[in-house]
Amino acid sequence: MVPDTSTSPDEAATDSALSGEALLRLLRLASPALPVGAYSYSQGLEWAIESGTVHDAASAREWIADLLRFSLARFEAPLWWRLYRAWAAGDTRSAAHWNELYVASRETAELRAESLQMGGSLKQLALELAEYPPDALAQLRGLEPASYVAVAAFCAAVGGIAPRAALLAYLWSWAENQVLAAIKAVPLGQLGGQRMLLALSPEIERAVAVAEVLEDDQLSNFAPGLALASSLHETQYSRLFRS
Numbered sequence: 259m260v261p262d263t264s265t266s267p268d269e270a271a272t273d274s275a276l277s278g279e280a281l282l283r284l285l286r287l288a289s290p291a292l293p294v295g296a297y298s299y300s301q302g303l304e305w306a307i308e309s310g311t312v313h314d315a316a317s318a319r320e321w322i323a324d325l326l327r328f329s330l331a332r333f334e335a336p337l338w339w340r341l342y343r344a345w346a347a348g349d350t351r352s353a354a355h356w357n358e359l360y361v362a363s364r365e366t367a368e369l370r371a372e373s374l375q376m377g378g379s380l381k382q383l384a385l386e387l388a389e390y391p392p393d394a395l396a397q398l399r400g401l402e403p404a405s406y407v408a409v410a411a412f413c414a415a416v417g418g419i420a421p422r423a424a425l426l427a428y429l430w431s432w433a434e435n436q437v438l439a440a441i442k443a444v445p446l447g448q449l450g451g452q453r454m455l456l457a458l459s460p461e462i463e464r465a466v467a468v469a470e471v472l473e474d475d476q477l478s479n480f481a482p483g484l485a486l487a488s489s490l491h492e493t494q495y496s497r498l499f500r501s
């Protein structure tokens with residue numbers, strides 16, 4: 259049986275303070291300048307725009323919020339939480355288990371390729387920068403194939419970043435990339451994008467709260483709209499994004 263790597267809400271509530279070094283690491287992980295190629299993916303949003311499902315700021319916000327509620331909050335974020343606890347404990351067996359589960363859950367070729375490309379890029383970056391202890395990097399080197407969620411959780415855990423803050427930043431970075439895709443493809447203005455991020459902030463906080471308390475048998479990535487959008491994007495005639 260894989261050990262439980264979750265944590266209690268009380269424990270998570272105590273981790274809000276960050277040292278200067280940890281804060282700077284967190285800002286770097288959440289930065290759009292992180293060289294993992296996140297800007298090149300829309301995760302099906304581009305097809306939703308092409309089909310007319312997403313056509314303005316309100317419908318874009320609804321699409322992104324639904325993905326947060328029904329996909330990330332109930333599957334990817336709880337897996338990130340478990341991966342963080344596994345890496346923090348040096349439990350490579352659990353980390354490998356949750357990584358494999360996430361990779362297996364990708365319903366389309368595009369979603370799988372996105373996670374592995376970004377995960378491989380972040381893994382390579384972590385190995386080349388060598389800012390983490392050698393024994394931890396040896397554990398990361400053995401993770402293959404490496405999903406983005408697994409490597410991001412590794413960088414946060416081994417980098418001494420508090421879990422709640424790190425997961426908030428992880429989901430913020432995801433939402434920011436979705437909003438940037440909407441700005442380019444709907445299109446929306448920069449002010450509209452900032453309004454959308456402001457409106458999505460409570461959804462991000464709720465997603466973290468859900469992720470912290472879900473039991474293993476409550477995890478679910480059932481999001482048929484996302485799977486269909488991603489599948490249809492693979493043959494979309496005109497594309498700006500890779501997913």
